[in-house]
Amino acid sequence: MRGIWIKAILHRTVLFGAIWGVLTAPGVEGLVAGLFAVPATVWLSLRLMPAHHPVALWRLALHLPRFLAGSVTGGIDVARRAFARDMPLNPGWVELPVDLPDGGRVALGGELSLMPGTLAAGSHEGRLLVHLLDTEAGFDRTIPREAADIAAILGAKRTRDGRP
Amino acid sequence: MADLATIALTAAGLFFFVAGTVGLIRFPDTFTRLHALTKADNLGLGFIALGIALQAETWAQVARLGLIWALALLAAGAMAQLVARTALEREDAE
Numbered sequence: 001m002r003g004i005w006i007k008a009i010l011h012r013t014v015l016f017g018a019i020w021g022v023l024t025a026p027g028v029e030g031l032v033a034g035l036f037a038v039p040a041t042v043w044l045s046l047r048l049m050p051a052h053h054p055v056a057l058w059r060l061a062l063h064l065p066r067f068l069a070g071s072v073t074g075g076i077d078v079a080r081r082a083f084a085r086d087m088p089l090n091p092g093w094v095e096l097p098v099d100l101p102d103g104g105r106v107a108l109g110g111e112l113s114l115m116p117g118t119l120a121a122g123s124h125e126g127r128l129l130v131h132l133l134d135t136e137a138g139f140d141r142t143i144p145r146e147a148a149d150i151a152a153i154l155g156a157k158r159t160r161d162g163r164p
Numbered sequence: 165m166a167d168l169a170t171i172a173l174t175a176a177g178l179f180f181f182v183a184g185t186v187g188l189i190r191f192p193d194t195f196t197r198l199h200a201l202t203k204a205d206n207l208g209l210g211f212i213a214l215g216i217a218l219q220a221e222t223w224a225q226v227a228r229l230g231l232i233w234a235l236a237l238l239a240a241g242a243m244a245q246l247v248a249r250t251a252l253e254r255e256d257a258e
Contacts, residue, residue, distance in 0.1 A: 022231050025224035075207025078200050079183030082190060091196050110241025113202050113248075119195060121248035131195045131248060 008051030009042060016041045053101065054155040063149050067111065070142075074116040078133070092135035098128045098147055101154065108150050118143065166218045173215030180208030194251040202244040209236050 016038045024030025081088055098105055105128065109120030112130060117139030119131040132139050187200025213229040220226045 019231060022224060022227040025227075026222065071203070071206055071210065074203040075180050075183075078187055078203045079180055082183050082187035082200055082204070087190060089191065089196055091193070106242070106245070109245045110238070113198070113241050113244035114206050114237065116203070117199070119199050119202070119248055120245050121195070121252045122245065129252065131199075133196060133199045 004051050004054050005046075007054055008046065011055060011057065012042045012045055013038060016045070049103065053103075056153055056155055059149070059153045063153065066149070067114075070115040074114060077116045081133070088134065090134045090136050092132050094130050094132060094135075094140045094143075095124070095127045096130065096140075096143060097126060098123065099126075100147065100151060104150050104154050108147055111146055111150070112143065115139075115142065115146065170215045170218045173211050173218070177208045177211030177213075177215060180204045180211065184208065195248060198244050198248055202240045206237055206240055209233055 017034065020034040020038050021031070024034065098108065100108060105123055109122070109128065112118040112120045117133040117137055119133075121129045121131055123129060128143075130140065130143065181204070184201050184204030187204060188197050191197045191200055210233055213233045217226045217229045220229070
């Protein structure tokens with residue numbers, strides 16, 4: 001438990017520090033303000049989103065190419081449908097059980113909204129509600145893989161209620 | 165060479181923004197429209213950021229463009245879910 005917190009403080013300090021650096025570069029005086037702003041942001045983020053899960057950053061990095069490829073095919077697919085004369089749409093819903101903590105479910109939902117043909121609309125009794133742009137196109141086949149990737153990023157130490 | 169790539173990439177970006185808007189107008193309901201907006205605009209902004217990044221003079225500017233894209237992605241993913249959930253609740257209530 002303690003290790004998770006130390007890791008979270010480290011990760012978030014690096015993340016917010018990098019963002020601060022990007023925003024204030026190349027000025028040096030901005031870095032001084034960052035010495036106060038970054039720790040304050042880390043503290044606030046830990047209050048708002050406590051560190052329940054060890055986040056595996058390298059798995060997040062490994063996931064990035066898949067995410068980018070999905071973004072491109074998702075955008076092209078929706079553009080093709082929008083411009084097509086007959087506008088091929090066959091919308092419908094799927095509901096699937098997702099064994100992820102709340103934060104993970106939101107992350108999965110956000111990701112699915114950018115992947116081809118899927119859109120998350122919240123969850124109901126632990127089941128994720130996903131809207132499909134075309135129920136025949138097999139968009140829902142990729143969902144378990146995305147869920148598994150996010151579960152892996154959040155580490156193996158997870159239970160149904162999301163507490164380690 | 166960089167100028168040509170910038171023109172091509174930002175043109176591609178504009179194409180996807182137009183596609184998202186056309187989808188917003190043509191698609192039949194809230195959910196299908198959300199598909200069009202989030203996915204096409206995400207890709208459109210990505211292409212525009214990439215195109216402009218080629219004109220950047222410092223790496224900090226490139227990083228700033230990347231940051232803008234990442235924040236817009238996070239916002240799009242979160243907003244799409246919130247709007248879809250609210251639309252679904254309203255549909256159920258009717």
